[in-house]
Amino acid sequence: MSTAADERASDRRVFKNKRLLTLLFLLFRFGGDLGLSRYSLAVGAVGVDGGGKDAGAVYMVDTEIQRVSFLQSEYVALEGTNSYATITVVRDSSHVSSILTVGYSTSDLTATGVDPDKFAYCNTLAAAARDGCGDYQQTAGEITFLAGSSSETFTIKIMNDFCKERYMEYIQLTLNIPGGGPLSGEGYMATLRIDDNDWEGHASSMACTGGIF
Numbered sequence: 302m303s304t305a306a307d308e309r310a311s312d313r314r315v316f317k318n319k320r321l322l323t324l325l326f327l328l329f330r331f332g333g334d335l336g337l338s339r340y341s342l343a344v345g346a347v348g349v350d351g352g353g354k355d356a357g358a359v360y361m362v363d364t365e366i367q368r369v370s371f372l373q374s375e376y377v378a379l380e381g382t383n384s385y386a387t388i389t390v391v392r393d394s395s396h397v398s399s400i401l402t403v404g405y406s407t408s409d410l411t412a413t414g415v416d417p418d419k420f421a422y423c424n425t426l427a428a429a430a431r432d433g434c435g436d437y438q439q440t441a442g443e444i445t446f447l448a449g450s451s452s453e454t455f456t457i458k459i460m461n462d463f464c465k466e467r468y469m470e471y472i473q474l475t476l477n478i479p480g481g482g483p484l485s486g487e488g489y490m491a492t493l494r495i496d497d498n499d500w501e502g503h504a505s506s507m508a509c510t511g512g513i514f
Contacts, residue, residue, distance in 0.1 A: 366401070366403060366476075366478055366484070368392045368393040369390060369391070369392045369476065369489075370390070370476075370487075370489065371388070371389070371390055371391075371474065371476070371490070371491035374487075375491060375492050375493075375494055376388055376474075376493045376494070377493075377494045378459050378494070378495050378496070379496045379498060380460070380461055380462075380495055380496065380497055380498050381461045382498065384458065384459060384461070385458045386456065386457045386459060386493055387454050388405075388454060388455050388456070388457065388474060388493070389453075389454050390403065390453050390454070390455070390476065391451055391452050392446055392451050393451070394451045397446070397449050397450060397451050398448055399448060400445060400446065400447055400448055401445070401446045402443050402444070402445045402446075402479055403443065403445075403446070403476055403477075403478075403479070404443050404476065404477040404478065404480075404481075405440075405441065405443070405444065405455055405475065405476055405477070406441040406475055406483070407437070407439055407440045407441065407457060407474060407493075408472070408473045409472065409473070410470075410471040410472060410473050410492065411468070411469075411470045411471045412437055412472045412493075413436050413437075413470075414435055414436070414439035414440075414472070415434065415435035415437075415438060415439065415460070416438075416439055417438055419434070419435070420434075420438040420458060423435075423460060424460075428462050429462075431460065431463075432464060434460050435460055436459070436472075436495055437459050437460060437472060437495065438458040438460075440455070440456075440457050440458075442455060443479055457472065457493060459495060462499075464499060465497070465499045466497040469494050469495065469496055470494070470495045470497075471492050471493070471494055471495075472492065472493040472494075472495070473490070473492060474491040474492060474493060475489060475490050476489040476490075
């Protein structure tokens with residue numbers, strides 16, 4: 302049996318959806334424009350879909366993405382000790398009443414990433430046979446903050462080999478709106494530093510492609 306509070310909540314949802322539908326109609330009808338309904342931002346783009354006369358697209362953005370950032374500007378993993386690095390993403394604890402999904406991805410800076418298939422294959426080899434297996438597994442995906450949650454994590458797998466490497470290696474970490482490109486801004490970007498555990502004189506260390514010769 303529904304209560305008066307339930308009915309009021311339902312009315313608010315209906316009202317919100319009607320506002321959003323009206324917003325979308327106006328954007329489709331009149332082209333490039335912006336519209337905001339609470340945290341939902343609609344952006345009209347004339348001609349984007351290439352469909353001809355009056356063609357266009359509407360992009361929906363959850364503006365609560367602005368409350369999200371990496372917990373640290375730099376994360377660190379030690380090869381041979383850490384088989385993966387845990388990356389923490391946080392959002393403003395004052396704005397946790399709704400569900401929010403955020404995308405993430407990695408890209409090479411000085412470290413070399415490999416795809417999941419190659420990473421899995423290389424892990425079947427002895428560490429001494431992993432020359433050319435890269436430094437980490439390329440990673441992309443989404444994390445979802447549930448209502449009340451202000452912290453979520455994802456992991457990046459680290460390759461262990463016996464290659465002597467002269468310098469620390471870096472991976473670029475970025476956040477994105479799901480379906481979109483990387484976000485710009487200090488809090489939306491971070492780096493993962495991989496420290497090598499193989500050095501000159503170490504019994505098992507060996508020269509590898511791109512390492513110390």
